[in-house]
Amino acid sequence: MDTTNSTVFVSGATSGLGLALAQRLQAAGSTVVIGGRRQDRLDALAAEHGFGTVAIDVADADSIAAAATDVIARYPELDTVVTMSGIMRNEDLRDPGHVSDALETVQTNLVGTILLIDAFLPHLLSRPAATLITVSSGLAFVPLTATPTYSATKAGVHSYTQALRQQLVGSSVEVLELAPPAVQTDLMGGADFGGMPLDAFTDEVVELLDTGAAPEILVENVQPLRWAERDGTHQQILEAMAGRGH
Structure with a gap:
């Protein structure tokens, strides 16, 4: 991906990781369109930063x-899509009431990612060169006990991305996967997971994109989770994260 000269759509970009990445890509020289549910927030960000916007x-x-129809019509040169949207909720699996949260999490994080890819992929395949970036999580590899469905959906995104990448071998579309560690955002109402600062995370992500890191965008902080199974530390990390009380 050329961060200095792409036309990028980022879903879920009205706050947190999505907004930070959108700002960095725009600062690097790319044209950035952001998507989100809140029109007032989209309007404010468009006025402040000059982003293109779409309600989604x-x-x-x-x-x-x-x-997708709107963005492609207004930005026919679109060549990069980032599926950033996601929700994360605590669940007590002994309480049947958790099911509504579980179903909403699956619909947003996994089904939403699949539908976003389907909506934009025909256009991306028509471009001479294009990039699709899915967003999983370090929790795809070692789940956070308090957020079981979130962790499961991110494992699903990881697996789906691998299959998509293999299906698109030989096409014009490069498929990348961004797997963030804990980062200081408002994902769970600003809960403190001891995550890395947002600016430091975004700096490292853009640097990895610029240097052609592929197919997985893995900042240093997520490496222990990504390779826990290989390193024989999976259970140890699982128990340590469960012990944080979040």
């Missing part, structure tokens, strides 16, 4: 389809 709810198939 990735839990709604019709909203995804409409947003």
Whole structure:
């Protein structure tokens, strides 16, 4: 991916990782379109930063389809899509009431990612060179006990991305996977996971994109989770994270 000269759509970019990445890509020289559910927030960010915007709810198939049609019509040179949207909720699996949170998490994080890819892939395949970046998590590799469905959906995104990448071998579309560690954002209402500072994370991600790191974008902080199974530390890390009380 050429971070200095791409036309990028980032879903879920009205706050947190998505907004930080959108700002960095725009600062590097790319044209950036952001998506989110809140029109007032989109309008404010457009006024402040000059982003293109589109209203999108990735839990709604019709909203995804409409947003993709709109973005492609307004930005026919679009060559990069980042599937950043996601929700993360605590669940007590002994309480049947957790199921509603579980289903919403699957719909947003996994089904939403699949539908976003479907909506934009035909256009990306028509471009001479294009990039699709899915967003999983370090928790795809070692789950956080308190957020079991979130962790499972991110494992699903990882697996789906691998299959997609293999299916697209020989095409014009490069498939990357961004797997963040804990980062200081408002993902769970600003809960403190001891995550890395947002600016430091974004700096490292952009540097990895610029240096052609592929196919997985792995900052240093996520390496222990990504390779826990290989390194024989999976159970140790699982128990350590469970012991944080989050």
